[in-house]
Amino acid sequence: MKLFFLLGSISAFVSIALGAFGAHGLEGKISERSLQIWQKAVQYQMFQTGGLFIIGLLIDKYGSTPQLTWAGWLSVIGILLFSGSLYILSISGIKILGAITPLGGLSFLIAWILVGIAVMK
Numbered sequence: 001m002k003l004f005f006l007l008g009s010i011s012a013f014v015s016i017a018l019g020a021f022g023a024h025g026l027e028g029k030i031s032e033r034s035l036q037i038w039q040k041a042v043q044y045q046m047f048q049t050g051g052l053f054i055i056g057l058l059i060d061k062y063g064s065t066p067q068l069t070w071a072g073w074l075s076v077i078g079i080l081l082f083s084g085s086l087y088i089l090s091i092s093g094i095k096i097l098g099a100i101t102p103l104g105g106l107s108f109l110i111a112w113i114l115v116g117i118a119v120m121k
Contacts, residue, residue: 004059004072008052011079015045018087026091034090041086048075048082048108055115067118071111078107 019042026035055072062068082104089097 002056004052004056007072007076008049008056011045011049011052011076015042015049015083018042018045030091034093037086037090041083041090044086044108045079045083048079048111051075051108051111051115055111058115058119062118065118065121067114067121071114071118074107074111074114078104078111080104081107 019039022035022038022042026038030038052072052075055068055075059065059068059072082101085097085100085104088094089101
C-alpha cells in the first residue's frame with residue numbers, strides 16, 4: 001500500500017530531523033538523561049519506520065489483508081504514542097507522559113504479531 005510507504009517516508013524524515021536536532025540543538029539545553037530519552041525516541045521511531053516499509057512491501061507482495069493493514073496503522077499509532085511521548089517528556093519533564101509510552105510499545109508489539117500472522121497465512 002502506497003500509503004504506508006508515504007507514512008514511512010514522512011516518519012523517516014522526521015526521525016532524522018529530530019535526531020539531528022537532539023544532537024545539535026538540545027545538547028547542553030536539557031539534561032543528559034533527557035537527551036538519552038530523546039535519542040531512544042528517535043531510535044524506536046526509525047526502527048518502526050523500517051517496519052512501515054516492510055509492511056508496505058508485504059502488502060505489495062501478498063495484497064492488502066486486515067492483519068497487514070492493522071499492523072501498518074498500529075505502527076503509526078505506536079510511533080506517535082511511544083516516540084511522541086518520549087520527545088515531549090524529554091523537553092518538558094512532564095513525568096505522566098511516561099504512562100503513555102508503554103501503550104505505544106504495545107502497539108509496536110501487536111503490529112509485529114500481526115505481520116507474523118499475515119505472512120504465515
